[in-house]
Amino acid sequence: MKGAREDMLARLDAALADAPQAPARGVRDRGAAMPDPEALVSAFLSGLDAAGVGHDLAETPQEAAEALGRFIRDRGVRTAAAWDNAIFLDSLGLDVWGVLGGAGVRVVAPGGEGPCPAVAGADLGVTGAFAALAATGTVVVRGGPGMPRSVSIVPPAHLALVPQGLLVPDLGTFLRALSRPLPSTLHAVTGASSTGDIEFVYVKGAHGPRAVQVILLAWM
Secondary structure, three states: OOOHHHHHHHHHHHHHHOOOOOOOOOOOOHHHHOOOHHHHHHHHHHHHHHOOOEEEEEOOHHHHHHHHHHHHHHHOOOEEEEOOHHHHHHHHOOOHHHHHHHOOOEEEOOOOOOOOHHHHOOOEEEEOOOEEEOOOOEEEEEEEOOEOOHHHHOOOEEEEEEEHHHEEOOHHHHHHHOOOOOOOEEEEEOOOOEEOOOOOOOEEOOOOOOEEEEEEEOOO
16 A cells, blocks of 8 residues: 555656656856966956955066065954965975065964964964866865865965966866865865855854955966
8 A cells, every 4th residue: 555655756757757858958168268378367366356355466476475465464464374384385486484474474383183272363374275266266275284274264364375277167177177086175265254144144254264365376
């Protein structure tokens, strides 16, 4: 004897049998219109603008250092949490800690992935990037040794140094290109942290940085 569940499923099957079958339509590849580097950069900067993210385009390491120093001064940064400086030196050729220290900023070196009170008290978190999605102005950040997740999540402001060569058209392109083994953690940053789930009141910085800044490294 059939139960209520079986009866319901049978009725659904019968109803769907006579329903017209619309042809499946593929999702438009948003990256197809921006295959060349200049188009990727233009789309990425537009995406950053749409997400409310400040940005600088640095043609040289010197310009990148100047942009970092400018952001520090404008925000009155006194303490910064940052990835291990060896990572910046090896991957970007930038002495990020040197720039921060030269501007009078005390640098916090968070240890491991666990909570770090020093990071919670920092004015700024400085990271590199794993990838950047041009269509949405998104910076993808990974976690790992010397690159704790807390740096991009806990401080009230996050500055990401993004090599231009890491730009990809969109999320689909990025996911298809991911190699194995995958990093232990990946998170995508599209603008400042925000929420509207409490009485539909829009709040910035409830679960992360209230401001995000990107320095795009054009020579890389």
